[in-house]
Amino acid sequence: MSRLDGNERWKSKMLLTEHVERYDEHHADGDAQGAVSAVQERAPRERNIITTEERAMLRDFILLPHMEKMVEKSIADVENGTNILRRAHLMAGQKILDRIVKDLYGLRRELKQRNIRILNEEHADLVVYHRYFCRGYEDRFGMTRDVMRSEISVRLARYTSELAALLKEGAMK
Structure with missing residues (x-):
């Protein structure tokens, strides 16, 4: 009552x-x-309202294109270099790049299925903001440049360790 x-x-x-x-x-x-x-x-x-899992997807969607550019630049640097193991480095870099592109493609499909759109990028002080629409709900997602750098280095280390595991597995056979 x-x-x-x-x-x-x-x-x-x-x-x-x-x-x-x-x-x-x-x-x-x-x-x-x-x-x-x-x-x-x-x-x-x-x-x-966006879930924690979807926030992680937003973070990945923002970081993966930066990682793709970094790996492409690294591949271009190796191509122009005179390193003895240039061909091995190129193959490793290309394999990591392929994995990043594959993850980005899958992430785009998943975001589209969940009706989440990410729009423009805004810079304010040391924070990079992205506007997003999540099923009619609009908000901003921000990350500092330091966080982006550390996340990118962790991700690249993970891709590198996956590649190393594949090489070890191939060597065992």
Whole structure:
């Protein structure tokens, strides 16, 4: 029972008829039924808010193109160099680049399926912001340059260790 039950003062306040009807329906159906409808009313709004997993996807979507450019630049530097192991470095760099492009492609498909769009990039002080739309909900996602650098180095180390594992596995056979 709410404080408004039995109190006639609330009827004199400016309320929309829809609110009064919803209140009456809510209490006429009983507490159990009303609780279910309240959860159902809140559910669409809660689905629009971005989840932690989707935030990680946004982060990856922002970082992967930077990583792709870095690896491409590194490959170009190796091509123009005079290193004895140039061909091995080129093959390793190309394999890592292929993996980054594959991950970026899969990430784009997943974001599209979840109805998440990432728009322009804005720079403010040392933070890089990206605007995104998530099922009608608009917000900004920001990362500092230091965080981006550290995340990129961790990711590149992971790709390199995956490549090393593949090489070891191939050597074992």
